[in-house]
Amino acid sequence: RLITGMLQRGYTQKFAEQIFNQIRGFGEYGFPESHAASFALLAYVSAWLKCHQPAAFFCALLNSQPMGFYAPAQLIRAAREDGVEVGPVDVLHSDWESSLESDANGSPCIRLGLRVVKGLSMAGGKRMVNVRSQQKFSSVSDLAQRAQLNAKDLACLASASAFRSFASNRYQARWQVAGIEPPTPLSLESAEAVPLLNSPSEGQNIVADYQHLGLTLGRHPLAVLRHRLNSMRINSANEIHAMQHGQRVRAAGLVITRQRPASAAGVTFITIEDETGYLNLIVWEKVALRERKALLSAALMGVEGYVQKEGDVLHIVAHRLHDHSSLLGSLAVKSRNFH
Numbered sequence: 001r002l003i004t005g006m007l008q009r010g011y012t013q014k015f016a017e018q019i020f021n022q023i024r025g026f027g028e029y030g031f032p033e034s035h036a037a038s039f040a041l042l043a044y045v046s047a048w049l050k051c052h053q054p055a056a057f058f059c060a061l062l063n064s065q066p067m068g069f070y071a072p073a074q075l076i077r078a079a080r081e082d083g084v085e086v087g088p089v090d091v092l093h094s095d096w097e098s099s100l101e102s103d104a105n106g107s108p109c110i111r112l113g114l115r116v117v118k119g120l121s122m123a124g125g126k127r128m129v130n131v132r133s134q135q136k137f138s139s140v141s142d143l144a145q146r147a148q149l150n151a152k153d154l155a156c157l158a159s160a161s162a163f164r165s166f167a168s169n170r171y172q173a174r175w176q177v178a179g180i181e182p183p184t185p186l187s188l189e190s191a192e193a194v195p196l197l198n199s200p201s202e203g204q205n206i207v208a209d210y211q212h213l214g215l216t217l218g219r220h221p222l223a224v225l226r227h228r229l230n231s232m233r234i235n236s237a238n239e240i241h242a243m244q245h246g247q248r249v250r251a252a253g254l255v256i257t258r259q260r261p262a263s264a265a266g267v268t269f270i271t272i273e274d275e276t277g278y279l280n281l282i283v284w285e286k287v288a289l290r291e292r293k294a295l296l297s298a299a300l301m302g303v304e305g306y307v308q309k310e311g312d313v314l315h316i317v318a319h320r321l322h323d324h325s326s327l328l329g330s331l332a333v334k335s336r337n338f339h
Contacts, residue, residue, distance in 0.1 A: 054082040055100055055108035062098045063113070069257050069336055072116060073215035074273070085109035088217055089117055089162045091143060092136065096125050117160040118212050124153040140166050140176045154180060160212040161205075170208060171197045207331045214334075220275035222253065222300075225327055229274075234302065237277035240316070245309040249316060251279055252302040252324055255335040258295075272301055282308065283318045291321035298323035299333050 006016035049057040058079035062072055070078075076086050085103045087093070089112045093101075098113035114125040128147035137143040140163055144154055157163060158173035167173035175197060200208065203224060209216035222229065226236070234252045235243075243249060253272030260268045266285030271278055281303055288295050294302075302322035308315045 050082075053108070054079060055084045055110055058082075058084060059098050059100055059110045062110070062116075069271075071214065071256075071334070071336070073210075074256065076110075076215055076217070077220075077273075079110060086217060087111040088164065089114060089160055089213070090164055091128065091157060091162050092132070092165045094162070095129055096122070112213075114162070116213050116215070117156050117162060118214065119156040120153055120160075124149050140173070141180055144177070144180050151177075151180075156212065159208060161208070169197075169199045170205070171200055203329070207329065210331055210333060220273075221328065221331055221333075222273075223275035226275065228327060232302075237274050237279050239276075240279060240307065241277065241314055243307045243309070245307055247307045248305075249307055250302070250304050251316060252300060252322075253279060254333050255299060255301050257335060258337045260338060268295065270295075270301065272303075280315045281305070281318050282315050283321070287318055287321070291318075294321040294323040297325075299325040299335070300328050 003013075003016045003020050006019065007013065011019075046057070049060075058075055061067070061075050065072055079086060085107075087101065087109060091114075094111055094114050096114050098116070099111050100108050101111045103109040114120060114129070115122070117125075124147065128143065128149065131146045132143075135146075137146070140154075143149070149157075154177040155174070158167075158177045159170060161170040161173065163173040163176070167176055202218065206216050206218055206221055206224065209218065210221075229236075229252055232250075232252075234250050237251070237253065240249055240251055251272070251274075253274040256271040256273055256278070258268060258270050260266070266288070268283040268285075268288050270281040270283060272281065273279070281301075283291070283295060298321070300323075302324045303316055303318045304320040304322075305316045305318040308317050
């Protein structure tokens with residue numbers, strides 16, 4: 001109908017077909033100039049903020065979760081690599097959303113918000129922030145009573161180590177909240193002896209951080225495992241980025257994303273991370289079929305392959321995949337798969 005109408009208006013058959021094909025191509029994929037200009041403006045503003053105000057940039061992204069390819073753990077890592085300090089969740093300092101504070105040098109830094117604590121109710125968290133603005137909390141029991149937090153909210157805060165201002169570690173915090181009971185008219189505030197509980201190990205803290213926050217401000221899990229990975233002759237991401245095109249390599253990392261675009265002819269793209277950086281894997285279809293179990297289920301994925309490098313862009317073309325998730329013990333990490 002379009003071509004017929006153009007012919008009736010005096011256009012040639014060739015020109016009409018050319019215009020028709022251009023319009024059809026635009027319908028499948030294309031952007032009008034106004035759309036392109038709007039996107040360019042958003043990209044420019046985002047890039048400017050990340051460059052000149054990284055703390056505000058990453059804080060905003062944290063408060064916009066869930067979104068995009070990168071979870072809070074990756075955003076915090078990127079922020080710290082840009083020199084931004086990130087403060088832990090703390091019932092005496094955190095708002096519901098993550099917020100900006102000043103570090104010792106007066107530079108902007110990020111304070112993680114209560115919203116990152118898994119299982120904490122929004123109503124309870126916001127109520128706590130509201131009553132704290134009227135008067136600072138003096139103890140865990142004072143917080144529980146004035147904010148009217150239930151046992152679940154208290155347990156979530158304790159497990160997330162959010163009572164760090166009142167307890168030396170999360171074990172002490174759990175002990176404190178376990179002894180809190182609803183007040184009665186005859187309730188009296190009394191001092192209770194603090195039990196001598198062992199502090200959690202670094203590994204236990206990392207596991208608990210991921211379980212209750214989805215991230216850790218401590219060392220990366222693979223930093224703890226590096227001696228074991230070295231014994232398996234597994235290179236770090238930093239070491240691999242210094243290698244040459246075509247070199248054989250063995251790598252391992254936490255799986256961040258798995259992608260299989262419809263236009264990629266069956267190729268699967270995987271991003272893994274260790275304590276030194278990220279690696280992008282190319283898994284051809286025949287390899288994916290052969291290594292299907294590790295491809296789909298590994299949280300800590302090992303890969304054997306060779307380096308494909310062009311300029312600063314590096315990929316690992318996988319020949320073999322391995323599931324090393326058992327090395328993580330009870331650590332549970334999530335990836336973004338096939339979105």
